[in-house]
Structures are given as structure tokens and as C-alpha cells.
Amino acid sequence: MRTISKWLVVFLTAAQGCLPAQLQAKSLATRLLEENRQSLQPEIIQVGNNVYTAKGYDVANISMIVGDDGIIIIDSGRDVARVSEVITQFRHITHKPVKAIILTHSHGDHTGGVALFQQQGENPVVWVHEQFNAEARRFSALKEIYRLRGARQGGFLLPPEKRISNGIAPAFSPQAGGGFNPKQWIAPSYNKLTHPRHILQIAGITLELIKAPGETEDQLAVWLPQQRILFSGDNFYRSFPNLYAIRGAGYRDIAVWAQTLEMLAALQPQYLIPGHTRPVFGTENAVNALRTYAEAITFVLEKSLEGINKGMTPDQLVAYVVLPEDLANSEYLQQYYGSVAWSVRAVFDAYMGWFDGNPINLVPLVPQEEAARMAELAGGEKALQVKAEQALAKNDTRWAAKLAHYLLVLDPANSEAMRLQATALEQLAEQMVTTTGRNYLYTVAQELNQRADKN
Ligand SMILES: [Zn+2]
The missing domain is CATH 1.25.40.880 (Alkyl sulfatase, dimerisation domain)
Structure with a gap:
């Protein structure tokens, strides 16, 4: 993937300010997003012998592991029509029943389609992290504002010409309520991951569930040791990570997130299947992707703390914490979805609270x-x-x-x-x-x- 330094972006963006309006029809940002959109198109990608991931159909990736007498689904998508399309595609590959569904975390784009997959088997087991949905429970009093700001962040109310992509997935608006009626849930008998690591045998497949707190506390990773295939959930995708969600969200403990990435890199995966965007093939690339992510997160955290300790305010920090050039140019760290500047502000808020230290802000x-x-x-x-x-x-x-x-x-x-x-x-x-x-x-x-x- 072609990468363009952020300095070039800043320069060209500034230069565009001098151009007559008719020449500004498409900004550099727009062109970068249009170029990146090509990689977000729907595709069924085979990974290893018996693993398939549906990328770009729904917002999140939906994956299938084909075993001896059944299949395992990892993440279930959200929108009924899109999930149904994925099921049709998977059924071109195999008709084996769904034996298990593993949800990498509780966000709706990964869980909303679970009932549709449950109907593809005889009461398949559903595996989740023991903290599953803790975030939603903690913030249940804020449903209205989360819905409003979530729709703004997602661009759900915009006409198609205003939406190029959502950065890590194609732009589309899941039907109201995610296209999913909670009443359709077949009483789930969730199996909960309570240990740091847990080995399972399902349909002749050995797989390991690994607690992987990061983007959420309830994140789990799935590891297929024989083929060295790692499903990272949303702890990794091909964009600078969304360390802070502008829709409104609690602090994501990014120190823990970076540690989790190091732990996952130490597995030396040969294939890395993210929660969104294309898989990464080859051990060197997969390990490099995870380490690059960890390095960027650690840099943002440490540089922010350094600046905070010098007495900087959030506004000053944003100018101070600039990714080094090698990270800024990494194909995994373009700011399509997450933003360095907003992450820096989140770190300030997490470690210092709302008061920036300027006395006039105590008496505004x-x-x-x-x-x-x-x-x-x-x-x-x-x-x-x-x-x-x-x-x-x-x-x-x-x-x-x-x-x-x-x-x-x-x-x-x-x-x-x-x-x-x-x-x-x-x-x-x-x-x-x-x-x-x-x-x-x-x-x-x-x-x-x-x-x-x-x-
Ligand atoms: Zn996601």
C-alpha cells in the first residue's frame, strides 16, 4: 500500500488553501480515503487450509474455520442482510453445521448477527470473555447520547456522496437497531473464558482462546496453533487504532493494549486476521504488524506522559506528540479510523482529569x-x-x-x-x-x- 507522510499531507493541505475553489474539489484526504476504499471491498479470503474470512461484507470481519463435522464462526457481523450474504458465501464452501460461535468482544458490529449463525447448527456453543458486555452495562445510563454521537461518528445519517468509507470498513448504514431484533436471540448459553488461556477441541480443531484486553476489557483472541493463525479481534486492524472513540467512551487502557499486542506478537503467528480489514500474511509481516501497533501505542502514551509531566496542557500536548516518521509512514498506522491527536487528549484526561492546570479554567x-x-x-x-x-x-x-x-x-x-x-x-x-x-x-x-x- 502506498503511504504518504503526514507532513506531506499537512503541506499539501496547506497548499490547497491557496488554490481557487474549483481546483479544490477533491482534497488530499478525500483522495487517500478513495484509494484506501479499494482495500475494503467485499471479499472471501482463504487463510491457511480451512479458514475463511469475509472482509468488507459487514462492518466487521466474519470468519469461518471448517472442521471435521462442523464449522466454527468467529464474530457474527451486525446487519441481517449482510450476514445472510456471508452465510450464502460460506455455504458455497461447506454445508457443515455451526458447532461454535466465538465473539472476540461485545461491540455490536461483531455480535449483532449471532442468532443467524445459531440457526445454522443445533444449539452451537457461544464463547465469550467473562467480562463480556461490561462496557455496555457500565454506561447503560448514557444510551441516548451514545446513539446520537455514535450515528454522527458512523455517518449513518449522511447521504452516500459524503461517505467514502468508515476507515476500516465500507460505508453503509446498518438497519435501525443494527438490523437485528434482540427478541430473535435464541437464549444463549454462553461459555465464558475465565482463565487467561483456554484450549478447546471443536469439530476436530484445536484452538486456544486467549484473554486479550485492549480496545475493550472483554476482548479475546483466538489462536490456531497448528496453522499459526491468530484472530486479533479489534486490537489490530489496518489503521491507526481508535484509542479514543469520539462517540463518547470510557478510557481504553492503552498501556494494557500495548502489552496484549506484545503477547500476541510473541506467538509468532503466520497469519493475522484482524477484526476489520484484510488479513496479514507471513510470520514476518504479522509479527511486524503487531509490534508496530504496540510501538505506536507505547510512543503515544509515553510521549504524552512526558509532556504532561512538563506541565503541558492538552492543546500543547497535541503539538508535542507527533509520531516518528517510520511509524507515521507505516501502512498499519494511517489515521483512517483513529487519530493521534484525540488519543493524546484521552491520555491527558485519563491521567490528569479534566483540569488542564490553567487557573482561568477553574473560574471560566x-x-x-x-x-x-x-x-x-x-x-x-x-x-x-x-x-x-x-x-x-x-x-x-x-x-x-x-x-x-x-x-x-x-x-x-x-x-x-x-x-x-x-x-x-x-x-x-x-x-x-x-x-x-x-x-x-x-x-x-x-x-x-x-x-x-x-x-
Ligand atoms: Zn469492530
Whole structure:
């Protein structure tokens, strides 16, 4: 895969600011995402003798291990139509019944289709980590806001032309509720992984389940020792990892995540099947992929802590923690899905809490007071609006968005400010390669335009 240094991205992005509008139709970020999209197309990939992974059908990979008298499914997808398509593809390969389903973790994109696979066998066993779903239980009071921000991050409400991919999977919108009706669940008799490692024999296949906390506490990895095939769950995929989810999520203990990756690399897998994106073939490549990931995570953590210890604020840290060039150029670390800057902020928050150390933030002006004073500085609300329009015209987009924000704080019904901010956010989205943020900006812009239309 072609890789482009982030410095080049910064340079070209800055250079584009000087181009006339008609030449800016496609930003570099857009072109990089379009190029990466090719690797996310649906494909059934054979790995080793008897393992198949369906990549790019649903959001997450769905894998099948073919045994003597049955098959084992690893992760079940989410969307009913997509999962059904995968089942059809798998049934071209074998008609053996499903004996077991292993869920690498509890996120909906890996679990929503479990009932469909249960129907493909006679009461197959389901294996999960003993902490399965702990995250959802802990945050159950926040369902509404998670749904709203999750839809923004996922771009589910955007028209197709605004969505190139979701960075590690094709862009599509799983049907409401994930296309999955919880009532369809066949009472699952979950087997829980309680030991660090557990060896199983299913359909003549020897496999090992390994506790692998990282992206979630309830992550488990699956290891086929005979063929040296490793299923990493979401602790690895071909993008800089989503160390912090902007939809809103608790801190992901990235020190533990890096340790888990080192432990998985020590297995010396010959094949690495990620939770999303294409598998990695060959021991050298697979070990290198896992180590590169661990190295990047450790770098972000240690450099952040170093900066925090020097008294840096989150804003200063973002400028301070820059991946070294070899990591920045790695094909496994392009920021299609996770962002270094947002990870750094998450580390600050996890280790220091919300207070950045600046005393004025202990006694802040309420937003309305601050916005009123900004308007006063500009020479009144009308003048502030003119400044915002001028900033937008000069491609000073972040400033335009900020000034529009002040206008909306002063008057939440100001349609012109809504449209101004929407345009600014759309321009910022177009320059952004991290799809979660890109989707978020585009979706909020769409919400603002819709509100302005109703006014
Ligand atoms: Zn996932």
C-alpha cells in the first residue's frame, strides 16, 4: 500500500488553501480515503487450509474455520442482510453445521448477527470473555447520547456522496437497531473464558482462546496453533487504532493494549486476521504488524506522559506528540479510523482529569458571557457575523467555525450563523482523513442546515 507522510499531507493541505475553489474539489484526504476504499471491498479470503474470512461484507470481519463435522464462526457481523450474504458465501464452501460461535468482544458490529449463525447448527456453543458486555452495562445510563454521537461518528445519517468509507470498513448504514431484533436471540448459553488461556477441541480443531484486553476489557483472541493463525479481534486492524472513540467512551487502557499486542506478537503467528480489514500474511509481516501497533501505542502514551509531566496542557500536548516518521509512514498506522491527536487528549484526561492546570479554567466565564464579549470586541453582533463571513471567504475555516459558534451561543436561532458554521464544518470535514471525525463534522453541518431550513 502506498503511504504518504503526514507532513506531506499537512503541506499539501496547506497548499490547497491557496488554490481557487474549483481546483479544490477533491482534497488530499478525500483522495487517500478513495484509494484506501479499494482495500475494503467485499471479499472471501482463504487463510491457511480451512479458514475463511469475509472482509468488507459487514462492518466487521466474519470468519469461518471448517472442521471435521462442523464449522466454527468467529464474530457474527451486525446487519441481517449482510450476514445472510456471508452465510450464502460460506455455504458455497461447506454445508457443515455451526458447532461454535466465538465473539472476540461485545461491540455490536461483531455480535449483532449471532442468532443467524445459531440457526445454522443445533444449539452451537457461544464463547465469550467473562467480562463480556461490561462496557455496555457500565454506561447503560448514557444510551441516548451514545446513539446520537455514535450515528454522527458512523455517518449513518449522511447521504452516500459524503461517505467514502468508515476507515476500516465500507460505508453503509446498518438497519435501525443494527438490523437485528434482540427478541430473535435464541437464549444463549454462553461459555465464558475465565482463565487467561483456554484450549478447546471443536469439530476436530484445536484452538486456544486467549484473554486479550485492549480496545475493550472483554476482548479475546483466538489462536490456531497448528496453522499459526491468530484472530486479533479489534486490537489490530489496518489503521491507526481508535484509542479514543469520539462517540463518547470510557478510557481504553492503552498501556494494557500495548502489552496484549506484545503477547500476541510473541506467538509468532503466520497469519493475522484482524477484526476489520484484510488479513496479514507471513510470520514476518504479522509479527511486524503487531509490534508496530504496540510501538505506536507505547510512543503515544509515553510521549504524552512526558509532556504532561512538563506541565503541558492538552492543546500543547497535541503539538508535542507527533509520531516518528517510520511509524507515521507505516501502512498499519494511517489515521483512517483513529487519530493521534484525540488519543493524546484521552491520555491527558485519563491521567490528569479534566483540569488542564490553567487557573482561568477553574473560574471560566459562562459561554454566553464570553460570546457577548467577543461580539463587543468585534464591534457588535452584526460585525462579528461579517468577520465570520470574511474568515470563511479567506479559507480561515477553523476561525470561521469558532466565530459562528459565538454567534449561535448569542442567538441559537440565527439561521445565517447556522449556515456559516455548516459550511465551515463541511470544509474542515473534506480535509480530514480520520473518518470518524469527518463523519461527525459532516453530520453536525447537516443538522445545522436542516435547522436553518426549518427557521
Ligand atoms: Zn469492530
